[in-house]
Every structure is written in C-alpha cells, then in structure tokens.
Amino acid sequence: MKRLALLAAPFALAACGTSEPEPAPSPTPTPAQPRTLVGADLDLSLLGAKIVGPQGPEVETVLSAGNRQIGTMVSFVACPEGTTECIPGKMPEGTVYTYVHSVTLAEATSDEPEAAPSEGPEVVESPPTLFRTTAKAHGFNAAVGYAKAQAQATLGSEDAISITSDDGQLIWRVVDGSGWKPGTTLTFWWQSTLAPDGPADAYLLEVEGNQAVARGPFPAEKKAASAKQAN
Template identity: 75%
Template sequence: MKNALALLSIGMLAACGSSEPEPAPTPTPTVAAPRTLVGADLDLSTLGAKIVGPQGPEVRTVLSAGNREIGRLVSYVACPADTAECKPGEMPEGTVYTYVHSVTLTDADDGTQMAETDGPEVVESAPTLFRTIRKVSGFNQSVGYSTAEAEATLGDPDAISITNDSGSLIWRVSRGSGWKPGGTMTFWWQSTTPPQGPAEAYLLEVDGNQAIATGPFPAEEKPVEGARPR
C-alpha cells in the first residue's frame, strides 16, 4: 500500500512539473491622442517663389458635396524668401516648403450653386473644419492661418484651433460668428518634403457635408533601407 501511495505521489509531481508555462500577455498598442498645436499668423513676406507644377503655380479646385458647390480651394507651395525660382530638385537639402491653402465658400448670390430647391431658401451654415486626410511627411511643427482673414471672416482672430491627429493636420472653427458664404480663410503649414504633385489629400466639412479637395501634397516617407520590422 505504501509503495502504491509513493508511486501515486511521484506521478502527481511529474504531472505538475511537465505543465507548460502560461503565455505572456500580449501588449496593447497605445493610440496617440490628438495634439493641440499653436498656430502662427501667415506672413507672406517670408515666402519666396512658388513651385510651378503641371497646373501652373497654383492648383484650383471646386469643392462639391453631392450635386452642390460649397466652396473653392486655391493651393500653392512656396520656397523661403529671396528664392527667385522654386525648383525642388535644385534646392539644398533641408529646404523648408510652405504649403498654403485658401478656401472660399460659395456665395449664394454669385450664380455658382449647382442646384436649386422649390422649398424655403437654403442658407449655408458655417463650415466646421478643413484638414489633411493623410499624414503630412516632413512636417516641421510650423502651422497656422491668416489671423486677419479670421477676424474679417469669422469675427475673431483666434477663431481657429489646430490639432495634429496621427500626423494629419486639422483646422477647426471653434470661435467667432461663423464662416459666411463668400468669406475666405487661408491655412498654411511647412514641411521639409517637397510636393509630389496634386493629390486628393484635403477635406472641407460644412455642417456635416464633406468635400474632398485636391492640392499639392508631399510624398510619403520612405522606409529606411535595411530596416527590419520589429
């Protein structure tokens, strides 16, 4: 009997010793929260020549939501002041390029609206935001808007708040009397990466209506050669 109990105890110990260790917990990735950026005023005196692309020195886009025009966008990229010709292929490494975007809401009285209704007059409501829909490559943390236009158009030079959401830049109307049709707002940001060409990389949101906008945008960052994913 004693021998049987001893064999049973040895078997139980062997079973415990052979159990596999518990798997290590899988780490949960941390999602970066949007960061508030301090916007600076647009100073045109710091800008030099514009890049001349396939569409000329400026890219013009009509912004439409459904079958109705809600605004127009004029964009360009400029080299630093005192640059006579802005040719990225000939500029020194580390050159800072300023991306400028002027958005004008469609004026209900200028005859450019795409459709009319038989009901009560439709009044354009204030836009909520203008943003990039891609991560901005080479962003040097310099960003802002025209405070003079914000005061003239929105009634408050500090009406725009700016955030960086996972690399995308967002200008949001957070104060003021609202952006009326016919009003223009100019936004800007800087990158050490020149534009690859016009791309559908911007979005204007007006009272829930979204319009994708085409404008100059930098190429995506290339992975470092020889680097291996961890």
C-alpha cells in the same frame, strides 16, 4: 522497498500534472491621442518663390458636395524667403516647403435653406466646420497656422480656429466667432521638409454638414519619393 515505492508515487503523479506556464500577454499599443498645435499667423514676406507645376504656380480646385458647389480652393507651395526660383530637385537638402491653401465659400443662392435657429428648445448641435488633410502630412515640421487677419474679418476673432494633429493628419476647426459666411475666405498653411509629389485628393472641407474633397499639392512619403527619383 515496497513502502518507499508507494510514497514516491504521489510525487510522480504531481510532476506529470504540472502544466506549462502561460505566455506573458503581449502589450497592447495605446492609440495616439489628437495633439493640439499652436497656430502661427501667415506671413507672406517670409516666403520665397513658388513651385511652378503643370498648372502654373497655383492649383485651383472646385469644392463640390453632391451636385452643388460649396467653394473653391487655391493652393501653392513656396520655398523659404530669398529663394528666387523654387525647383525642388535643385534645392539643398533640408529645404522647408510652405503649403498654403486659400478656401473661399461659394456665395449663397436664393434656394439656400433658412439658417438654423441659434437659440431656443429646437436648437441642436451644429455640424463641425473644418478644413483638414485626409492623409498623414508627410515631412511635417510642426509649423502650422492660418491668416489671422482673415479669421478676424470673417469670424470675428483671430483665435477662432483651433489646430490639431490626429494620427499625423492636420485639422483646422472653427471653434469660435460668428461663423464662416458665404463668399468669404480663410487661408491655412503648414510646412514640410518634403516637396509636393503633385496634386492629390488629400484635403477635405466640411461646412454646414456638407463635405467636399479638395485637390491640392501634397508631399509623398519620403521612401516613395526616393524610389521615384531613383527610377
């Protein structure tokens, strides 16, 4: 009996020393990568009446960087073709709203710095030229684009603008052509199944290293919009 007790002792010690299994590692979510979107031309004939807000059918805002005006933006939101009066509260469920933003760069002034050289050893990578939303485009239905005739006239190519969706934010970027010249206009558009919740500082223009926040019509999240209607 004594010998059996001695033999059993190592097994008892081994059982006491067994550790709990380590928990399985939690999966780490992979960040969503920017998604390239196909930009369609702006066709105003497919738009119906505009929403008339406190500022009228269009919202105009001055784009400033520091103490200098770098442009202006005129925006509107329209209902689909055939709509004679665009009143969001009276529109049928599923109505698609088209958000349109025309951005005009300010005219060059005499105290503007000389243009950077385009070739030679002193050339450095130029800052991006882009227009974007600074918040998720709520209700975005994947329809997006710009006025291609303007891109051809202003940039020298109707395909000079690329569009991406980055974490739900829309970005129009000038990637080709002769550059966005002062005094010229580019118009950007996108669609949402949600009506605007009023003007918001939800847009940004970046040109020649200057950034300007732009105020224009922007949809609220659906939950927030529903809660607002209920109150």
